[in-house]
Amino acid sequence: VDIRVSKPFILLANCEVYYDGRAKSSLVPGDYLIIRKGDGTLLIHGGSKFNPLNYQPSGAILRKEGNKLISTRKRETITIIIHSIMWYREPVEWSENKIEISRTEYDLKLQIIRDIKELTGDRTIKEVTPEFKTPYGPIDVVAITETNLFHIIEVKRGKSTLSSCAQLERYLNYFKEINTPTKGWLMSPDISKGAVQYAANRSIEWRKVLFEV
Amino acid sequence: VDIRVSKPFILLANCEVYYDGRAKSSLVPGDYLIIRKGDGTLLIHGGSKFNPLNYQPSGAILRKEGNKLISTRKRETITIIIHSIMWYREPVEWSENKIEISRTEYDLKLQIIRDIKELTGDRTIKEVTPEFKTPYGPIDVVAITETNLFHIIEVKRGKSTLSSCAQLERYLNYFKEINTPTKGWLMSPDISKGAVQYAANRSIEWRKVLFEV
DNA sequence: AGTTCAGTGATGCGT
């Protein structure tokens, strides 16, 4: 079988793989599934687990040297030494459509902005800004009251964790530096125990928010 | 062609895909690559990009209903409606070896622990603990001096970011609560501009550490 | 090109 590096292909081969770049890895000889897409993406999958064993994201360039396949991208290199080919296929058509997805953090954010006064219990809110920019990163939602109190809201689509608390606190620190009074909020469907503890110690409040759809 | 849900297979098919679970998505009809592994992993790949369009991680259970493939796992469901099959393969052998990887954060941490006195410039360190446990999460490296000053060190294999700063500060907060004097450190090969700023404002120090191998 | 964050993140390790 002749592998064409100019075409997308799907290949099951007995091979070994070496990677060098940000990290360095080697994969002992075995039968693996090798996928090469039109945009340069290279995936080497083993017989279990979600993640490919080795890979290169879109933009990689593939070449052939004897029984070696070499893929390079931004100073990273994958070398596949092929011992034998079980089968090889070039898809005639391979669609590039995207999925349409809902129940993302963005959707939850819209709900929160709509219900902001009920959720915070603050009827004096006069302005709500999503993606509020600060030098310490963009804040999911900022709601400003008539008396210029800033509600700083971090939204999570899943569980709020210690890491969410730290993220929120980082934003709060910015407003502390510019002497602006704030109230910090976590809003999400769930929260971890550690986050509850941490939030309590720093007067951060959590509001449970569920997806409506 | 007859798809056997009891075996791992690779399938190129014209199909449409619906997912419902934590989120909800749909994929318009097209030609996609469907991979089913022995551990239940299901991957549906389009003709570009690293990430699968739809997927289920290991543990999913697959069944067939007419021209539908239905995979379920923990209240999440993927439904593939198959319109036509381009080709279908069942790998006879598909290895489950793991890659051996180096230059991970763990490797960098070992270097840092070895060179801890040089990196901190503190010759009075008497004890170094990796994975130091606190209620606010485990700290990469803690080094304690003869006078009980705690060096709190957050290690990153790539670039230190604002998020790294916030993570470190969260650990520092714990020691503040128990009235223990600390010095906060970021150690990594690189650091982002925002992180430099944030660290400067909170007397966190950064040390550049490169992989030796 | 650099920075930041979401993700159906997944995965591994600890409790």
Add this chain to the structure above:
DNA sequence: ACGCATCGCTGAACT
């Protein structure tokens, strides 16, 4: 099972 941190994370949006 939950909690937490890493990942060669990738991908997207914005500067």
